Amino acid sequence: MIVFDKITKVYSDGTIALENISLVVEPKEFVSIVGHSGAGKTTLIKMLLSEEKPTSGRVFYESLNINQLKKHEIHHFRRKIGTVFQDFKLLPNKTVYENISFAMEMSGRGEEEISADVPHVLELVDLSNKAYNFPHELSGGEKQRVAIARAIVNQPDIIIADEPTGNLDPINTNDIIHILEKINDLGTTIILTTHNKGVIDSLRKRVITMEKGKIVRDDKLGRYVL
Numbered sequence: 001m002i003v004f005d006k007i008t009k010v011y012s013d014g015t016i017a018l019e020n021i022s023l024v025v026e027p028k029e030f031v032s033i034v035g036h037s038g039a040g041k042t043t044l045i046k047m048l049l050s051e052e053k054p055t056s057g058r059v060f061y062e063s064l065n066i067n068q069l070k071k072h073e074i075h076h077f078r079r080k081i082g083t084v085f086q087d088f089k090l091l092p093n094k095t096v097y098e099n100i101s102f103a104m105e106m107s108g109r110g111e112e113e114i115s116a117d118v119p120h121v122l123e124l125v126d127l128s129n130k131a132y133n134f135p136h137e138l139s140g141g142e143k144q145r146v147a148i149a150r151a152i153v154n155q156p157d158i159i160i161a162d163e164p165t166g167n168l169d170p171i172n173t174n175d176i177i178h179i180l181e182k183i184n185d186l187g188t189t190i191i192l193t194t195h196n197k198g199v200i201d202s203l204r205k206r207v208i209t210m211e212k213g214k215i216v217r218d219d220k221l222g223r224y225v226l
Contacts, residue, residue: 035210082151141172
């Protein structure tokens with residue numbers, strides 16, 4: 001369970017990024033966070049990743065107070081979270097297989113685990129035939145599927161997908177969302193941020209709408225309403 005408890009974030013210039021946010025995300029839930037640029041979506045995500053600390057309030061993952069983690073503890077905690085970004089963030093000089101295996105190496109996994117798990121996640125995202133291609137040889141949709149495979153290969157509890165379809169056409173967008181739904185069905189919590197109305201309306205899952213640092217709607221079976 002993820003709990004944002006009365007979170008406020010005020011930057012040094014006086015900008016209020018978040019104002020008294022209280023929010024609970026249940027295990028295995030699929031939650032979409034929507035809002036115009038500057039609404040506070042990214043700041044909220046950074047709070048969960050401990051990249052930002054709140055001015056007031058607390059963020060919990062299960063019984064763990066994320067704000068109180070020491071530097072070495074933050075690295076260990078982040079292994080519970082996989083991240084997928086709009087711009088893929090793949091390593092250009094590594095193959096698809098190597099991009100994914102590198103994430104496992106950084107988490108201390110051995111060669112036996114890597115050789116067993118990488119093919120499995122490649123199959124899950126339908127890229128088994130692209131294992132030895134480099135990123136420049138892939139389409140945008142394929143690059144994002146590699147990014148998802150890399151995010152899930154260490155079996156995190158949570159996937160944060162931050163505008164994952166922002167650079168994709170409608171067909172690839174649908175493919176990526178279906179993969180995220182499949183991962184959610186397997187028991188992983190998904191937190192999706194997006195501006196894509198079609199994606200939100202088709203999901204028919206929980207939608208949290210933010211505006212000027214506040215939650216203005218929280219709908220269990222939501223649609224994109226701004």
